[in-house]
Amino acid sequence: MLLRQRLMGPIARCALWCALLAALLSSALVVGFAAEPDNTFLDLKSIKAKGTLRIAITHFDIPPFHMRRPDGTFVGKDIDFARELGEVLKVKIVFVDDPPTFDATVQAVVQGRAISP
Secondary structure, three states: OHHHHHHOOHHHHHHHHHHHHHHHHHHHHHHHHHHOOOOOOOOHHHHHHHOEEEEEOOOOOEOOOEEEOOOOOEEOHHHHHHHHHHHHHOOEEEEEOOOOOHHHHHHHHHOOOOEOO
8 A cells, every 4th residue: 555655646546535435425325225125325424334335346357456366365456445445434345246247246236235235
């Protein structure tokens, strides 16, 4: 992380975090209205309260974004980014990696299997 901070200026880092939060909140809104029976949406506060953020990724590797090591652990840019987000939000990150296609990954989010338990 220290090397990444040296390579990215403060403005680029801020823009990256803002883009991430915008994507997270917009996907939480979609998931909330699609998955919650009482039509309440999952916001950042409720995700933090539950203590876990579930992130859907495809079952197949997409180097350099996410790959599964032989020991079953994940590595890659998306994985690093998700873990850093978990540190910032102080939540546990769980990767949902069973979707076999990109469409199935989106469906996992819509069905509520990702974003929040």
